[in-house]
Amino acid sequence: MKRSGAILVALVAFAALGSCHAGSHRTRISVQRFFGECDAAYGRNIDLSKAEGECGIMTTLLNRFQAENPDIDLDVNIVAWPGYPQLTAQIAAGDPPDLVTMHQSVISDYQGRGLLEPVDETLRQAGLAEDSFTAAGRRGVTKAGHFYAMPWDTIGGLFHVNTRLMAEAGLMKDGKPIFPHSPEELLAQARQFRARTGKPYFVQSEVNDPASDVRNLYTYLLAQNASIFPDARHVNLRTPEAKRVVELFRAIEVENLSTHHQDYPAALASFMNGEGGIFPVGTWDIGAFEAEANMPGRPLYHAYQVWPYPRLWGHDASFVDGHSWVMPKRRRTPGQRAAIARFLKFMADHNFDWARTGHIPAVQAVVDSARFQSLPHRKDIAPLARDGEQLPDYVRRQSAIQGLIGEELASAIAGTKSVDQALADAQRRVDELLGQVL
Amino acid sequence: MSAPRERLPLPALVGIVIGAAIMVAPLLWTLLLSIKANDALMRDSAAAFSPPWTLANYAAILRGSSTFHWLLNSLIVSLGTTAGVLILCSLAGYGFARLDFPFKRPLFIFVLLGLAIPEQAVILPRHQLFAQLHLHNSYPGLILPGLCSSFGVFFMTQYFRAIPRDLDEAAMLDGASRFTLFWKVLLPLTIPAQATLGVFTFLGAWNDYWWPLISATRSERFTLTVGLASSQMNYAQTSGLGFLMAQAVFASIPIFIVYILFQKQIVRAMAGTAIR
Secondary structure, three states: OHHHHHHHHHHHHHHHHHHOOHHHHOEEEEEEEOOOOOHHHHOOOOOHHHOOHHHHHHHHHHHHHHHHOOOEEEEEEEOOOOOHHHHHHHHHOOOOOOEEEEEHHHHHHHHOOOOEEOOHHHHHHHOOOHHHEOHHHHHHHEEOOEEOOEEOEEEEEEEEEEHHHHHHOOOEEOOEEOOOOOHHHHHHHHHHHHHHHOOOOEOOOOOOOHHHHHHHHHHHHHHOOOOOOOEOOEOOOOOHHHHHHHHHHHHHHHOOOEOOOOOHHHHHHHHHOOOOOEEEEEHHHHHHHHHHHOOOOOOOOOOEEEEOOOOOOOOOOEEEEOEEEEEEOOOOOHHHHHHHHHHHHHHHHOHHHHHOOOOEEOEHHHHHOHHHHOOOOHHHHOOHHHHEEOOOOOOOOHHHHHHHHHHHHHHHHHOOOOHHHHHHHHHHHHHHHHHHOO | OOOOOOOOOHHHHHHHHHHHHHHHHHHHHHHHHHOOOHHHHHHOHHHHHOOOOOOHHHHHHHHOOOHHHHHHHHHHHHHHHHHHHHHHHHHHHHHHHHOOOOOHHHHHHHHHHHHHOOHHHHHHHHHHHHHHOOOOOOHHHHHHHHHOOHHHHHHHHHHHHHOOOHHHHHHHHOOOOHHHHHHHHHHHHOHHHHHHHHHHHHHHHHHOOHHHHHHOOOHHHOOHHHHHHHOOOOOHHHHOHHHHHHHHHHHHHHHHHHHHHOHHHHHHHHHOOOOO
């Protein structure tokens, strides 16, 4: 009996010693991200040139960081898109990760409640000057005068163009699409396009996609220097500027210048199959359309370009969002802070690799670099890094607001409400929502 | 000699066939989408109706490093919840149906009130409570909330009440204790109800998404529903439609097996006959 007890004690001692492996001296930082899980394809890959797509490149970047920093134990947690319910739950439970991927439009929701740390000091520690980031990136993460995240990219709406159909419509010159410079010109070109091709000028995602119309509205309100959110509790939509934009949307619908009743997947397929001239959608679809443009026999074969939204009013502007890395507030050791700084530096240094996803990099040197500009179409869309604008830093619940405004815009565009009524209803509903934000 | 089966009138048969087709069509559509390449579906989802088909989406799921771990988590949580609910609800049902104790009626009403309270209403305090008890990201954290089954208590109480009290008296006369009466006499008679409650509890626990989403935030504790959702890339509905549908089919396979095995109980429960 005594002997078996001794053996048991020895086993426990061995197990305890065994747990004291080299890893226990490593600095552990936890990283939480979305973009999906693709370990099957990229689980051990550290060669960035072999990685494709958001998930592949992100997975490879994290693998590479771990391989190059063996003294850091990178604990990666992949969450279901977009990961904010989980993050909120983790914060409520007092155990948030060290670094989290977050849309720049969402930062205010957490920063406004004191749940995020400013990263100015961490970026300094990493040797990353604030002006090393693009203007759009800086605007996206600056809240109350501080960087509350490291910007990672800029995403926004673009005009994806079927150049073959545009040529057929007589709307190409010197190999580039002829874009309108006013709402009247846009309608005229769209009518011409319809008359010559028999197809709609626009392919649009109108069903179950409220964000699409709202992105367009914000873009053209920003172009007119409209004050969309005069303060944190109010939106300003009962304005001549907003009315002008929504009346244009309605005219496009009434005159049959756009596809109808399509949700996002249907609109995407519609554009790929050459059923319309221009698809106003985000940076994230460049890769898919480029693949079609390189596939013989497909409608977009050698017939695809992508450009920022044309200036219809005022000045060049684009409503954008972006991905970023935030640091939820929690206790951290100096070693962990140093590890986080190294992580952010690594990510900034590899911003080009991320830009291959189609998103516009947040590091200005990458935007300016020859290798980025030589990627397909990137030179044409690079101005978004400069002109991209976001809502004021005090606007919270932006996703919910997009939903409310989007519903009212859909009513106005479909004609079930007058433009005035829809804008008034949108303003009332958003004001009610903002009035309830704690 | 069994009685000849009654033939359905033609209009009823046609109605049933149409109803069945409406029910089955989305499932077949899901299945077809799941065996089609993602890029083909991106161009045209109707491509699902024509070859070539592929099992690549299923292969991608199976190659996922965590899929089987999530499957195991789901099994542990679902089986744990089912076992717990059956034990607790049987005991509670027996107590409410057969025993007399102070405040029995108010307590039963209190339990029934749970039927009227949606999970969303209690999720915040529950989350806080579990955080204070350090139960998040653990199996108990995923199983315990499912054990509070007002429906289960009500269901088992009604079933125990339907069993004649003569059996109790006979057993007591033979010298059976309360526990022996419960364990050896009454409990075996509740097997149909146990099966029904067990199946529904298992299905509910297996399909649960909301609580595991916010309680199991570490991937090693994800259940299958949360894990599969986490493996979806952005815009899965366009660039990964086939994969998305394959995930849906994969996640429903265990449920399908449960349905096959316990078809009788489920049908009886649906028909409301299990209680009799």
